[in-house]
Amino acid sequence: MTISGKQPEVSPGPGRPRSEEAHKAILAATLDLLSTVGYDRLTVAAVAGLAGVGKATIYRRWPSKLPLVVEAFSTQIPTLRLPDTGNIVDDLNEVLRDFVEIIETTPLAVVLPILAGEGARDPVLASTLAPLFKARRQPLIRVLERAVSRRELPPDIDIEAAADVIMGPVVNRLFFTGADLGPERVKPFVEAALFGINRLRA
Amino acid sequence: MTISGKQPEVSPGPGRPRSEEAHKAILAATLDLLSTVGYDRLTVAAVAGLAGVGKATIYRRWPSKLPLVVEAFSTQIPTLRLPDTGNIVDDLNEVLRDFVEIIETTPLAVVLPILAGEGARDPVLASTLAPLFKARRQPLIRVLERAVSRRELPPDIDIEAAADVIMGPVVNRLFFTGADLGPERVKPFVEAALFGINRLRA
Amino acid sequence: MTISGKQPEVSPGPGRPRSEEAHKAILAATLDLLSTVGYDRLTVAAVAGLAGVGKATIYRRWPSKLPLVVEAFSTQIPTLRLPDTGNIVDDLNEVLRDFVEIIETTPLAVVLPILAGEGARDPVLASTLAPLFKARRQPLIRVLERAVSRRELPPDIDIEAAADVIMGPVVNRLFFTGADLGPERVKPFVEAALFGINRLRA
Amino acid sequence: MTISGKQPEVSPGPGRPRSEEAHKAILAATLDLLSTVGYDRLTVAAVAGLAGVGKATIYRRWPSKLPLVVEAFSTQIPTLRLPDTGNIVDDLNEVLRDFVEIIETTPLAVVLPILAGEGARDPVLASTLAPLFKARRQPLIRVLERAVSRRELPPDIDIEAAADVIMGPVVNRLFFTGADLGPERVKPFVEAALFGINRLRA
């Protein structure tokens, strides 16, 4: 955060510092249970037990169960790679294949929509989630920006809207249509987004 | 539902009949609370109290809280109109404008993602929800079919996928991107879906 | 309470009535645990488990753990018999022997002082306890009243004070002096109370 | 405590010596809170906070909460004076008046019964408390011994039992009967103890 590294990060203040070990164990246990039993069968007491931690140690860090789950799943986000194949079609294909794979192999399919729903009602939560959702979109945005600089897309394109057009069809299918969608089937959706739905032949 | 509709399909049998009034009051109270406090802060006891009904009267009709919410929200669906302007662009614009308006003025913004999340975890629920989600897509599917018969779209197009490409961007923006999106801003998304994201100029 | 017995006790009010069975099971379980593990190792959850009852069923009846214990021990009081031998000395001996036996074979030795201490600080609790403590003294008071009517005691004697003089030495020994005191050793204390400490020969 | 009091009895060893100031502040804070909130709503953290001390500083001196409270309350005891009027009646009156005054103006009314109750459950605590309770009785025992040597009491009297007969009525009234009892009302109880309850006229 600082430019010159001179200062000692932050003053730790008096008292025993919070255990980084416990912090990690809690998040790991949360993700473990999330994938095992799902969101609402996950209990804070079970997380504490699995992490070898007291409940108070959890509540000292997160005000309730939901923010804990939010942070746990947010640690998964950096795994979204930023591809650089040199052309937009292949880049987008890779980004979407990654995304589909994560959704289908982690509890995100359960947690993401719940967060979206809660966020729609609770502005505080929404502002907590905003940067996380934004981070999730970042690789996609970068891919599109590079496409612009390569003149594959017009310079005045609305990149945010374009991102929605790319992600949307896949998101809709994963969460609402319920149709099967492996990573290998994202290609037609990329083409449709780029060139129009006429490309969607049977 | 039956072909000869002259009289009550089945003999009602002995005993006091179920109150149609109570039924409606329960659904209305459920929707009310859904929009007020959200899904999991909604309690069945509160629904009962608001509807002036005993809890057993609710559980006599729905096996648990979730199906109750599902039915309550499904009563909102028929308001999606099926437009028929004669060309695909205007039809799609109208369908999407309707959809955006409903999402932004009813508790569906909260309920829909939650149901999607729960459905991802509970296959029984998923199969309950499938026809409801399908009904929601129906106007869009019909619009696309008519476009095919008008030769505006190729005859071998994958209509289900096309529907996802149309709806997806709007859905993504409404539920996850969090950006503003009034009914008047759906037009660029329709064009992008039809002709590709090159159309998305600033 | 009413003179003519016509009315049906009390209106039960709507809704499922509280289970008398559960009530008794809770009190029995409380006494059981009180004697097994003592006051503060007794947990409400354990009481619930032992009684085969939900915790809420306990908290619906008693606001917290202490009042529950109060009521549980108060059910023990009626076992204090009211003797009637015809003379004050034997009557008092029997009352005190009963009292000592109860203290030494039930958790009252633990609970009574705690209640006294809490009552000294909390007026609400004190007024709850007052009738219970009074009931405990009742047999002793009656014995003294009968002694007055038999002219064994002067008619203008302060009976409440006399009761303290009778009970006090035994109470003090049981709770504070810590000396051994079986039921068979109460006799000298009765005589001392009646005739003065000169009677307390080794 | 030692006969030659010139310097610290033991070599203080290396390191910072324990703060005598902190010690006193802890005991004062304990007594303060005891009278304010009672025994089990008193928390060690609150004592530490009020004393301006870390919790570890408390646990370095006392193994747990109870011994801390025991020591705090035992500091109150030395104020019991040993009267010497020359006759037993006045001596006892003074001893009891002192006792009543202390109970009614300090948190002892709360602490004493609680300690008695805990002691009944925990033999270790009981043996810790025994010398304290004994010290409290010491002035009374001395008064009685002097009465024996003055031939006011028979030489073979059971002094321990006599002490219970003297203290008991007052204790019972203070802790369990709940009746008013100022220092000026102890006289009848002294007389009753000495000569029998016939003296207790209205």
Place this chain on the structure above:
DNA sequence: CAGTAATCGAGACGGTACGTCCCGTCTTTAT
């Protein structure tokens, strides 16, 4: 038209998770 049976509002039931609080210990930096 009396009897039967399912319904009603109300609210208690067993069970379980929540989030808070406290105990007694441990871990930091500072003196």
Place this chain on the structure above:
DNA sequence: ATAAAGACGGGACGTACCGTCTCGATTACTG
């Protein structure tokens, strides 16, 4: 080594909700 500060594991507390059950009181059909 002790100090203040405060986090730690553990565990009880009292609250809230779920889905079921039990009341007395309707409200229909059935015989």
